[in-house]
Amino acid sequence: MPLIVALDFPNKQEVERFLYHFGEERLYVKVGMELFYKEGPSIIADLKEKGHDVFLDLKLHDIPNTVKSAMRSLADLGVDMVNVHAAGGIAMMKAALEGLQEGTQGKKRPLCIAVTQLTSTSEEMMNRELWIEKSLIDTVSHYAKLAKESGLDGVVCSTLEVPMLKEHCGQDFVTVTPGIRMLSDDTQDQVRVATPARARELGSDYIVVGRSITKAEYPYQAYQMVKQEWEGQRV
Numbered sequence: 001m002p003l004i005v006a007l008d009f010p011n012k013q014e015v016e017r018f019l020y021h022f023g024e025e026r027l028y029v030k031v032g033m034e035l036f037y038k039e040g041p042s043i044i045a046d047l048k049e050k051g052h053d054v055f056l057d058l059k060l061h062d063i064p065n066t067v068k069s070a071m072r073s074l075a076d077l078g079v080d081m082v083n084v085h086a087a088g089g090i091a092m093m094k095a096a097l098e099g100l101q102e103g104t105q106g107k108k109r110p111l112c113i114a115v116t117q118l119t120s121t122s123e124e125m126m127n128r129e130l131w132i133e134k135s136l137i138d139t140v141s142h143y144a145k146l147a148k149e150s151g152l153d154g155v156v157c158s159t160l161e162v163p164m165l166k167e168h169c170g171q172d173f174v175t176v177t178p179g180i181r182m183l184s185d186d187t188q189d190q191v192r193v194a195t196p197a198r199a200r201e202l203g204s205d206y207i208v209v210g211r212s213i214t215k216a217e218y219p220y221q222a223y224q225m226v227k228q229e230w231e232g233q234r235v
């Protein structure tokens, strides 16, 4: 059961300090904007060389032509998963896939998923601030259907929406769920949260965990606790 660790660090040195705790263990890691904008493609090459799987979380959202070209460039990096914002629409998501196909040239294409609504978004914020006058669950479902229609492999959503999405988009449609917290953790800026055990019960395919592990006093132990709960070895 894939547990993706969000490497939200400002630079390569901090990443190395963190990964030191894991010895030779191979992880599934997520590289986001903070780290990628600082270190560029070399951080991906380093992580892949050490045997880690990499989700490059840049959440592309632009006109179709720009997203297609950007994906063509990203395809070359050898990452395992990339993403876009579903709010970019069907033409943009199809263009993202075309760019990836062109860029991978016969090699295995990375999974391409779409962010539905960020896990830091509440229904109230969506309605009042973003002027989306629908329920959050309907919006997530609608965006997921757009992603499926575009040929994408799945979505980023909260664990709470997973059962509904599996029903609407099929069991094979991948759900990647951040907003994971242990019971004792502060939710911080996350709104739609769940524990690793709840994510398992609700059928998430991948969980994404950042600060509960990266900011822990003992990161390796924190990782093991999350992993065991996620895999059902402890509650």
Ligand SMILES: O=c1ccn([C@@H]2O[C@H](COP(=O)(O)O)[C@@H](O)[C@H]2O)c(=O)[nH]1
Pocket: 006, 008, 032, 115, 117, 118, 119, 120, 156, 157, 178, 179, 180, 190, 208, 209, 210, 211, 212
């Ligand atoms: O809807 C989304 C999409 C992406 N994220 C990313 O996941 C991690 C979560 O980190 P925590 O420290 O566990 O909160 C972070 O990199 C986000 O950019 C998300 O949280 N929600």
